[in-house]
Amino acid sequence: MTEGSSKAEQTRGRLLRAAVEAFAERGFHGTTTRDLAAAAGMSPAAVYVHYPSKEDLLYQLSLAGHRKTLALIDEHDDSGAAPATRLHRLIRAFALHHAADHTTARIVNYELSSLAPEHLAEIRTLRREITRRVRAVIDDGVAAGAFATADPRAVTLAILSMNIDIARWYVDGGSMKPDSLADSYADLALRMVEARPD
Structure with a gap:
């Protein structure tokens, strides 16, 4: 360089x-x-x-943010772990990211309508891939008999939505620290999928 x-x-x-x-x-x-x-x-x-434009700056932020989320999933999804452990670890990392990097995450997730159509289409493709990967973890748990949820699709969307929403309300220095919040959200995800004891 x-x-x-x-x-x-x-x-x-x-x-x-x-x-x-x-x-x-x-x-x-x-x-x-x-x-x-x-x-x-x-x-x-x-x-x-x-x-070239203010919109391109937003697009670059969105692109980097969604790629970072996919990399986070790659890093924390251990397909060899027990289903409950696998989901807990993944959702804990997802929640921690949205708390620790809440300012950027809020922009990336809540300014989507400001993207140009071609950029929005690209970001939506990345978002569908994020959803697909989390859904695969839940589907695997259901198939293994570890999760009792009757509606994996709805549960996947609910888990993703509640974690993304952390970026909207989280503030530094508040009573909830990122690590304890991430633990709570990961525990909640296990209740939402109706995880059975390993």
Whole structure:
């Protein structure tokens, strides 16, 4: 990597961090290119050198956020574990992510309607894959007789929804710490699938 490209990468990263702060404070539609530039310490014209539009910044944040979630699933889904252990570990990591990185997660999950149609289609494909992978864990547990739920589809959607929603309300420094919250949500997921003792 050349020095020029390294500097460009650093600038793009600074703009993405500025976008997170600005979108979190003002929302996508309430944020101007001037706001983004000011937060990143550059001129509005310089923003367009690195990103063609404000929407592209949101798209890049969404893309990275959803890819990070898929990587998290890859890392924490142990298909060789007992079904309850497997689901607990996965949902604990999912909840912890949405608490610890709640600002970015809120933007990634709650500003979807601001994406351009082609970008939204791509993000929806990633979201369907996230759902498919979590559903597969639950289906495997049902097939093994470890989960008694009669409606794996509804339970999958409910578990994902409650975890994603952490990003909407979670605040740093509150009474609920990320680790204990993640434990509680993972325990709740096991109750929702009606997990039988291993």
